[in-house]
Amino acid sequence: MNQFSDIAFFSLLIKKGGLNSAAQEMGVTPPAVSKRLSNLEARLGVRLLNRTTRRISLTPEGDIYLIEGGKVLNDLEALEQSIAGSKVTPKGTIRIGATLGFGRRYIAPALSKFAGTYKDVEIQLHLTDKPINALEQDIDLFIHFGNLPDTRLTSRILIPNKRILCASPKYLQRNSAPQTPKDLAQHQCIFLRESNETFGTWHLHSGNKHETIKVRGQLTTNDGESATAWALEGHGILLRSVWEINPHLQSGKLQQILADWDLPSANISLVLPEKKNMSAAVRALVDFLVESFKDSSLHKTK
Numbered sequence: 001m002n003q004f005s006d007i008a009f010f011s012l013l014i015k016k017g018g019l020n021s022a023a024q025e026m027g028v029t030p031p032a033v034s035k036r037l038s039n040l041e042a043r044l045g046v047r048l049l050n051r052t053t054r055r056i057s058l059t060p061e062g063d064i065y066l067i068e069g070g071k072v073l074n075d076l077e078a079l080e081q082s083i084a085g086s087k088v089t090p091k092g093t094i095r096i097g098a099t100l101g102f103g104r105r106y107i108a109p110a111l112s113k114f115a116g117t118y119k120d121v122e123i124q125l126h127l128t129d130k131p132i133n134a135l136e137q138d139i140d141l142f143i144h145f146g147n148l149p150d151t152r153l154t155s156r157i158l159i160p161n162k163r164i165l166c167a168s169p170k171y172l173q174r175n176s177a178p179q180t181p182k183d184l185a186q187h188q189c190i191f192l193r194e195s196n197e198t199f200g201t202w203h204l205h206s207g208n209k210h211e212t213i214k215v216r217g218q219l220t221t222n223d224g225e226s227a228t229a230w231a232l233e234g235h236g237i238l239l240r241s242v243w244e245i246n247p248h249l250q251s252g253k254l255q256q257i258l259a260d261w262d263l264p265s266a267n268i269s270l271v272l273p274e275k276k277n278m279s280a281a282v283r284a285l286v287d288f289l290v291e292s293f294k295d296s297s298l299h300k301t302k
Contacts, residue, residue, distance in 0.1 A: 006040050007069035010048065013037065014066055015138065018056055077280070090284040091120035097142035101224055101244065102268070103127040106293075107143060114288050121281045129223075139273060140282055146266040154272040156286060158293050162242045163263045165202075166254040170234035177257050178237070181211035184258075188236035189215035193222045202239060204261040211261075239263060 013033070016022040023030040041048050048062035058066065098107045104127065111123050126139065145161065167177070171188075178184050181204045191200055200220075204211045215237075219230050224244060231238035232253055238245075248254040270286050 006043075007065075007073055009036060010040065010062075010065060011070060011073065013049075013056075014058070017138065019051075089120055090118050090279075090281040092279055092281045093122040093124060094279075094281050094285055095124045095126065095138060095140045096285070097126045097128065097139040099143065099145070100127050100129050102143060102145075106243075107289075110289055110292050113292070114285060117288070118281070118284060121284070123285075140279075141285065142271050142273070144269045144271045155269040156290055157267050157269050158289060159243065159268040161266045161268045163239060163266060164242060164245075164259075165237055165239055165257050165261075165263070166231065166245060166249065167237045167257055168232055168234045168254055169252070171231075171236060172255065172257075174234070181213050181258065181261060184213045184215050184237065187215075188219075189217040190219050190221075190227050190230050190236045190238045191215060191217060192224065192227055193220055203264055204258070206261045241266065243268075 012025060013019070013022045016025055019030045019033045019037075023033045026033065037049065044061075044065070046061040047059050048065055050057045050059060096107070096111070103125065108125060111125060115121070115123055143158070144155070165184075175187060178187060181202075184202065189200075189202075191202075200215055200217075202213050202215055204213065217236050219227075219235055221227050221230075224240065227238055228240060228245060228248070230236070231240075232248065237257065238254075242249070245254055249256065270289060272282070
């Protein structure tokens with residue numbers, strides 16, 4: 001055993017979340033894993049983990065060892081890849097998390113193309129309508145909308161996510177289209193109970209002008225597709241991302257309103273969880289997805 005393999009062992013132990021899972025991954029017994037961990041702690045002269053019958057947790061020293069050790073492993077992998085060049089073949093398993101709507105419509109088809117190119121990479125796609133806790137769910141890469149919750153996270157923007165206000169011709173025939181943001185207060189608005197945004201409050205800006213409008217409406221939901229369906233049926237004005245409603249804009253079933261005013265964007269990013277090491281397979285997937293969406297029209301209204 002050497003220092004590099006000890007770091008890799010410890011990273012795997014944290015990634016799997018326990019001695020038994022790590023032992024199964026390594027093909028050894030749990031006592032063997034426990035003994036190796038004890039030998040590592042004895043060599044370093046510190047305790048790296050707090051262990052109970054149900055879970056493990058990092059000590060401050062363990063946290064430093066994991067983070068700094070991960071940097072060492074990344075540097076080593078980068079060195080080997082720079083030497084090996086094109087001979088390095090991405091392989092292994094990638095667990096990627098995404099929201100239901102965007103994941104089904106865009107990420108799953110992109111992964112299908114990726115799988116056709118990288119035969120040695122196994123993809124596990126986890127779609128959810130709940131916030132992703134990447135460390136607890138053992139996710140290697142996930143799709144995130146909006147500002148990152150932690151600036152230490154590694155990320156790359158996949159798509160600039162423009163959001164607009166829109167309504168159906170049916171609604172606009174019954175109600176004059178708003179000419180200013182203040183007019184929104186007199187309209188039926190369809191909005192979502194989501195994220196940490198103030199419920200029922202829309203923020204708009206145009207140049208140096210800023211408006212914060214408290215909107216109201218008969219229908220609210222936590223599901224974007226339901227909100228879009230209500231807008232199509234003429235129930236009110238909707239605030240949604242262009243990627244979600246672009247087909248309806250192109251067909252004329254929805255029309256943009258207050259086009260001279262912008263709303264806060266919620267850029268779509270590829271994010272690596274804190275303390276995760278970027279393998280050759282993950283790096284290949286990130287580059288592939290960024291390239292695939294580079295010229296995407298998902299954020300364009302025309």
